[in-house]
Every structure is written in structure tokens, then in C-alpha cells.
Amino acid sequence: xxxxxxxxxxxxxxxLLGDLPGFLHGNIDHLKLESPGFMDLHxxxxxxxxxxxxxxxxxxxDVMADPDMEIRIHEATxxxxxxxxxxxxxxxxxxxxxxxxNIDLHANREMSEFLLQWLSxxxxxxxxxxxxxxxxxxxxxxxx
Numbered sequence: 713x714x715x716x717x718x719x720x721x722x723x724x725x726x727x728l729l730g731d732l733p734g735f736l737h738g739n740i741d742h743l744k745l746e747s748p749g750f751m752d753l754h755x756x757x758x759x760x761x762x763x764x765x766x767x768x769x770x771x772x773x774d775v776m777a778d779p780d781m782e783i784r785i786h787e788a789t790x791x792x793x794x795x796x797x798x799x800x801x802x803x804x805x806x807x808x809x810x811x812x813x814n815i816d817l818h819a820n821r822e823m824s825e826f827l828l829q830w831l832s833x834x835x836x837x838x839x840x841x842x843x844x845x846x847x848x849x850x851x852x853x854x855x856x
Contacts, residue, residue, distance in 0.1 A: 717824045718791035724831040725763075725783070725792055728840040729755070733787055736760050747838040751778065761785050762795070765830075776800040781827055794823035 715723070726732040735743075737760055745753040751767040758764055766780035782795040796807045808820040834840060 716791070717821070717828065718786075718793055719789075721783070721792040721794075721824060721827055721831070722785065722790045724828065724835075725785070728831065728834065730840075732785065736763070736785060736787070745839050750837050750839075753834060753839050758782065761787070765827075771801075779830075781823070781830075783827070794820065794827050797823045797826065 722732070729735045729743075735755075736757060741757040743755040745755070747753075751769060754764075754766045754768060756764045756766075762782065762784050764780060764782050767778045768775050768780075769778055770776070777798045777800045780798040780800075783792050784795055785792050794808060796805070798805050806819050806823060807816075808823065809815055810819075
């Protein structure tokens, strides 16, 4: 039986972080991963079941998302769903829930497909699997 897109996203995020549940419930709420020749990848824990992935650049002293995606994690089912997508340079902001209780299934699917492709690109660009070392009992990324 093949995995759903939401199961595949969860698996890729787990691979990216090395331990997705550990990141969601750990002491670190932000990681910055570097790969030579590419914009840094920022991973922020927004809550114990939500994180954000982003590339950012500075334009006129403003931080611009290129892109920024908010993702809800469902640990019990080992699935993840995209909640929003933002691309500042193009003026794009898309949410899966444009109104409370109303899910835009088409937008959800498009954002999920984009995220899977982005995660594949990040892997090819050398962002993961990340390497970690222990510092003061906390996991810290090793910068290359």
C-alpha cells in the first residue's frame, strides 16, 4: 500500500530533522541549516504540533519569505499537512483554511505537492540529513 501525500511529508520532515517528534517536544525551537551556495533554511517550532520552514532574504531592510510554509504535524497518524504558503517577492499568501471550518482542498493539495518537491530539492542541495553534536545536553546542528 503506497503512502498518502501527508504520510510522505511526515517521513521527509522526520528525515530532515533526524527526529521530528524530538524537535517538536525538545528544548530547541529554531534551527538554521546551511548548505554552501544556497539560502539558509530556517525551521521554527511554532507549537508542539506545528512548525515553519523558510528561506529568507533581506530586501530594503525587510525580511522576505522565499518561501515560508506552516505545517501541522499529526504524530499519532505520522502525517503532516500544510496550513499556509507565503512567497513575499511574488505577493503570494495561500492558506488551507480561508475561513474557520472551511478547508480549501485544492489549495491544500497544491501546497502539499509543492512542499514534497521543496523537501526533495533541499535533500539534493545537501540540507539533510543534518548532523548534530551534543552541547550542554542539547542537540545543536554542526555548521559545515
